Each structure stands twice: as structure tokens, then as C-alpha cells.
Amino acid sequence: MEWASIRNFLGIPAHLTGKGVAIAVVDGYFPPHPDITANDRRHTYFVNAVSADTKPLLFQTGKAPWKSCHGLMTSAAAAGSGSLSSGFFSGAAPEADLFLIETGPLPTVEETEKKFVMALRWLSNNWRKYNIRGVVLTIAYTIDTGLLPWQADPIKVHCEQLAKEGLLIVVASGNTKELTCSGPASSPSVLSVGGVIVPHCTDEISSYHGCHGITFEGKRIPEILAPAENIVLPTPFQSAEEYENHYTVQFDNLPDGYSRTEGTSYAAPVILGCAACIWQANPEWTASQVETAMIQTAKYKAEWFEAGAGLVDLQAASKYPGKSFTTADKFQRFDQSASVQSDIKIVSSILSSYGEAISAESIDQLKALIMHAQSPKVRAAALCRLAAASDLTYTEIRFSLNDQSSYVKMAALFCLRNREDMWEGVTSRVIDLFNDEDLNIQYCAIKLASTIKHPSFIKPLIYGMLNDARKLKVSTFGARCEALQRLTGIAYEPVPEFREGQCFYSELSTKSRIDIALKWQQYLAKGNVKSI
Incomplete structure (x- = not known):
């Protein structure tokens, strides 16, 4: 051809x-x-x-x-x-x-x-x-x-x-x-x-x-x-x-x-x-x-x-035509609604000093925003700002992981990356997020599990693999494989094998992912994972 x-x-x-x-x-x-x-x-x-x-x-x-x-x-x-x-x-x-x-x-x-x-x-x-x-x-x-x-x-x-x-x-x-x-x-x-x-x-x-x-x-x-x-x-x-x-x-x-x-x-x-x-x-x-x-x-x-x-x-x-250039052109690609623009202004104010020292008074104000701000983007920004200052409690993280907004849940997952002292207490909630309705949250929760490497993650990671393979959830399937390899040291070779130049969403690639999922189910069936 x-x-x-x-x-x-x-x-x-x-x-x-x-x-x-x-x-x-x-x-x-x-x-x-x-x-x-x-x-x-x-x-x-x-x-x-x-x-x-x-x-x-x-x-x-x-x-x-x-x-x-x-x-x-x-x-x-x-x-x-x-x-x-x-x-x-x-x-x-x-x-x-x-x-x-x-x-x-x-x-x-x-x-x-x-x-x-x-x-x-x-x-x-x-x-x-x-x-x-x-x-x-x-x-x-x-x-x-x-x-x-x-x-x-x-x-x-x-x-x-x-x-x-x-x-x-x-x-x-x-x-x-x-x-x-x-x-x-x-x-x-x-x-x-x-x-x-x-x-x-x-x-x-x-x-x-x-x-x-x-x-x-x-x-x-x-x-x-x-x-x-x-x-x-x-x-x-x-x-x-x-x-x-x-x-x-x-x-x-x-x-x-x-x-x-x-x-x-x-x-x-x-x-x-x-x-x-x-x-x-x-x-x-x-x-x-x-x-x-x-x-x-x-x-x-x-x-x-x-x-x-x-x-x-x-x-x-x-x-x-050069005369068509205007300062507004670039921003036509963004949501210009009043509520969104108002949120972004508040977020910009919260994050304007990101990475710098923060006063006790500002910390109290941000903690209040996490719990009570009406806008999920403002709650998420407050979380990110406090994470940069390493000033979040277990209760605040847990509360935010249960938020209805994907922005807030993503911010909470982000905060947990460097809070090893909290990992043991949030594993069950991270597992719940493997099945979140937002695939962005599913993916980042699984990536966090790969970092935490708690053995309680193994079974739920395996349980979701076949569904991911059949429903063409390529990102979350790949994240599950990566996390399981870090947790167990095992990486199964697919049959048929993945080949260079092969489309990620092709029927052949789907068969390969299903084969890997079935091998992990066999791993479970052999009793390799003990209950935690």
C-alpha cells in the first residue's frame, strides 16, 4: 500500500x-x-x-x-x-x-x-x-x-x-x-x-x-x-x-x-x-x-x-488577515461564563503565592474553604495550596476524597502523593475510587496505588481488569498492570503479543488485554493473594 x-x-x-x-x-x-x-x-x-x-x-x-x-x-x-x-x-x-x-x-x-x-x-x-x-x-x-x-x-x-x-x-x-x-x-x-x-x-x-x-x-x-x-x-x-x-x-x-x-x-x-x-x-x-x-x-x-x-x-x-488578530482570540477557547470566570479569579488569588510560606491566619481561611466553599474549584485550589505548605490533616484529606466533585477528589489524590504518613488510613477510600464514575479519577487513584504499594490493592486491581479490557479502558488497564507489577513483581506477556505499529484500540489489542486479565484471574484463583 x-x-x-x-x-x-x-x-x-x-x-x-x-x-x-x-x-x-x-x-x-x-x-x-x-x-x-x-x-x-x-x-x-x-x-x-x-x-x-x-x-x-x-x-x-x-x-x-x-x-x-x-x-x-x-x-x-x-x-x-x-x-x-x-x-x-x-x-x-x-x-x-x-x-x-x-x-x-x-x-x-x-x-x-x-x-x-x-x-x-x-x-x-x-x-x-x-x-x-x-x-x-x-x-x-x-x-x-x-x-x-x-x-x-x-x-x-x-x-x-x-x-x-x-x-x-x-x-x-x-x-x-x-x-x-x-x-x-x-x-x-x-x-x-x-x-x-x-x-x-x-x-x-x-x-x-x-x-x-x-x-x-x-x-x-x-x-x-x-x-x-x-x-x-x-x-x-x-x-x-x-x-x-x-x-x-x-x-x-x-x-x-x-x-x-x-x-x-x-x-x-x-x-x-x-x-x-x-x-x-x-x-x-x-x-x-x-x-x-x-x-x-x-x-x-x-x-x-x-x-x-x-x-x-x-x-x-x-x-x-493581520487585521483579524484581537486580544480576545486566544480566550475564545475557554468557558467565558460568569461563574467560571469568577471561580478562576478566586483560584488565582489562592494560588498566587503557591510554594511560598503561608501565615497561620491564611491556613485557617484555606481550611474553612475546603469544608465550606460552594465552588468545587475553590475547594480544590485550597487543598493544593495547603498541600504545598504541608498543612493538611488526615480528616481534611479523607473529607475531600469523599467530595462529589472530580476537581476536589483529584486535588486530594494529588495531596496524598507526598503524605506517606496518611497512606495506611486512606487505602480503603483509594480502592473505592478505582470504580469512580470519572475515569480521570479512576486512573489517578490507580496511579497513586502504584506509589503506595499496599498489598490490599492487589485484589481490587485484578477484579477490574477484565471489565477495563472489554470496555476499551486502555488508560486504566495499563495503570492496573503497572501497579500490579510494582506490587507483585509480575508482568504477564500477552497472547497475541503487542506489536509495534498496532493500534491501541484494535480488536487484536483488546484480545491481548483480555488474555492478560485472565492470567491475573488465574493468579488469584491459585491463592497467591492473602486477605488483608
Whole structure:
């Protein structure tokens, strides 16, 4: 089968290539693959964000074999040259200058937070110096799923600061349809990206199964769409076995070293590449203006209602009339109702000194808000502020875990992350939240269980697996597997096995998850778990 390239699918004009525009990609590792390294048409620079020496170094092509990895694909989607496909399977902006900001491995939420903050600090200190216009972040980051105020997350705090300074921040919204968002996509000033499926032999474009919903601040996720499935990107296979195990490559008529893949991790850098092309045509535009032009000119279809966003139209965006820019454009994406805006003002006031010392009088006022404030967002903000000051009692946490609002329950789960002294007393309530009606709460309760690692979690984690597998709750199923592995040291291999390039929601993937669930039920039946 033959597949469209990113540029052909989006109809990007040949003369718009991102030439002369610098953009950045933050990821764990970047191999010296010719699609993303420097060439005679553009410069690529490598930055080690976590080393003592963070000076950008010209990134030259290294010897094959190159490692196939997330960072290669994200940077290639933004500005890959398509070198090994004679330029055909290039990224959105193949002549944009690239700054590849490497963080190294990201094994835990804590490591991810620490290293991405270092990368964002590097950008804060250097984006003006090197004239970097935008950056893309594609991390799966699970402090929350969009239901906490942005001030509670250090990565979002740095994103907001950079956006305020004038840098375009583009973030992948996440790949699982049951959650509001993944990573810092909920941060108010970043551009969150969802996806569409690149069709084969048809003009019917359908929406991708990504995250969607409304965040704490009232922002709709996602805000714009780009190709997120059937994207052809460089995939340097390390062996014949790896090639043969790939789900699609043997059936596609693609150049060696390329394959189809999926994920909003690749849609987001496509949007950054499109922004580079728009800046090439309109170098005087600000980040906010480029963002507005893309959103206002995006193509909408009724079938994409669930996504709530339109597909980027680069040609139309590059010709967006400058007189149409207004200061209100950015905020049309948020809920403007009086009650929501009133809540946000109060929340901003509560969290304006987040992380700073707090007076005894203020503590008493915040504790009163937790118990009595009418607005759930105000109650949640008060919880987050007191958590930062380590001034919450067991009674207050327990009370908040029983709140009817998802915002408050999410804030209570957030507060518990660093309160090991309370874990023993809340295990039964955390277990109850495994079955909360809001899948965001289910997911984060299971993630917290993975941190607490109390043996009483094992049975309820297993009990819910088969239902999650059958009802395509991909996020919570994966979280259950991770938690059970941490609790028992066991990770079952599925039959059929998961294969690279295989859709998360396919019938084959569902069969694999059901197989894992049945193996865990057998584990229970053998009496491996004692009653607690």
C-alpha cells in the first residue's frame, strides 16, 4: 500500500518549508539519524539539558545503525528532511533549523518533572539568544489529567512563563479517549494537539482516538488537529526479527527505514512544523498570532465533534488577515461564563503565592474553604495550596476524597502523593475510587496505588481488569498492570503479543488485554493473594 506524506496530506505549499525559522523539540534521546541532523539546507543543534555543559552543538549524521526511538520520530514529524526517502517522507518543515533538547531517560514522574523543568529553564535562558520561535513537548506525565489548577505542576508553571515571554508551546494532548488529557496539555497558554487518521484510498478523514474534555480552567482539549495515525516516519529497524514483528511495515510499499506509526506525540510536532512554515511567510507574527491563525482557519467536520477541534490548514493560516488578530482570540477557547470566570479569579488569588510560606491566619481561611466553599474549584485550589505548605490533616484529606466533585477528589489524590504518613488510613477510600464514575479519577487513584504499594490493592486491581479490557479502558488497564507489577513483581506477556505499529484500540489489542486479565484471574484463583 502507498501512503501520503505529512506535507502532501496537509497540502503544504512547496515554497513553505520553515526555511530560516528555528524550532525546538524536547525528548529523551535523539540518534544522529540523517533525517534530523544538519545538512546543506538547515542547521540542527544538540542540547544536553541535564549536563553541566548545555551549549548547543552542531548535530552531524553518525554511522548506522541508528536507534529507533520516540525522539527521532517527534523531531522528524516536525522537521525531518526525509533524507532516506529522497525527501518524500519529510516532516512538516524540512528546512527549519532544529534545536534537539535531550533529557535522558524518564523512568518516573519525579524524574520527568525534574528533567523537563531543566529543559524548560534552558529555553527560558536561551530562546531569545538563538531566536527559537517555538517548542514541542510530547510527554505522558501523570500528576493529573487536566483536572488540577496549572499552578500545582512545575512543568505547567514553566510553560506558562515561557508562553508569557512569547515562545510558542505546543503539547501533545494524549492518545487515550477516556482521559481529559495527558502531560502539560491542560496548561492554559499552551497549544494542545489532537489528531486525525490519514486515510488510504479515500477522502474520508476520521478523528483519532485521543484525549478530549474540559480542563480545570475551562479550556477545551484538544484545540487543533494534525495527522496522528498512519504517519510515515523514520524507523531504523535493528534486526530482521524487529522488522518482521512490526504490525504494518511488511504490507506497505515504503522506502527502507520508514514505517507507519500513530500518536499525538507526532501530531504535536507536525503543528510546530506548520508554525515554522507560517513564520517563514509572516516573520513578524507573534506566537499568539500564529496560534490564532491556525485555530481560526482550521477545517472542521461534523464527525470530529468529539474532538472539538479542526484540522490545521497551513495555506489558509499563512494568509490569515493581520487585521483579524484581537486580544480576545486566544480566550475564545475557554468557558467565558460568569461563574467560571469568577471561580478562576478566586483560584488565582489562592494560588498566587503557591510554594511560598503561608501565615497561620491564611491556613485557617484555606481550611474553612475546603469544608465550606460552594465552588468545587475553590475547594480544590485550597487543598493544593495547603498541600504545598504541608498543612493538611488526615480528616481534611479523607473529607475531600469523599467530595462529589472530580476537581476536589483529584486535588486530594494529588495531596496524598507526598503524605506517606496518611497512606495506611486512606487505602480503603483509594480502592473505592478505582470504580469512580470519572475515569480521570479512576486512573489517578490507580496511579497513586502504584506509589503506595499496599498489598490490599492487589485484589481490587485484578477484579477490574477484565471489565477495563472489554470496555476499551486502555488508560486504566495499563495503570492496573503497572501497579500490579510494582506490587507483585509480575508482568504477564500477552497472547497475541503487542506489536509495534498496532493500534491501541484494535480488536487484536483488546484480545491481548483480555488474555492478560485472565492470567491475573488465574493468579488469584491459585491463592497467591492473602486477605488483608
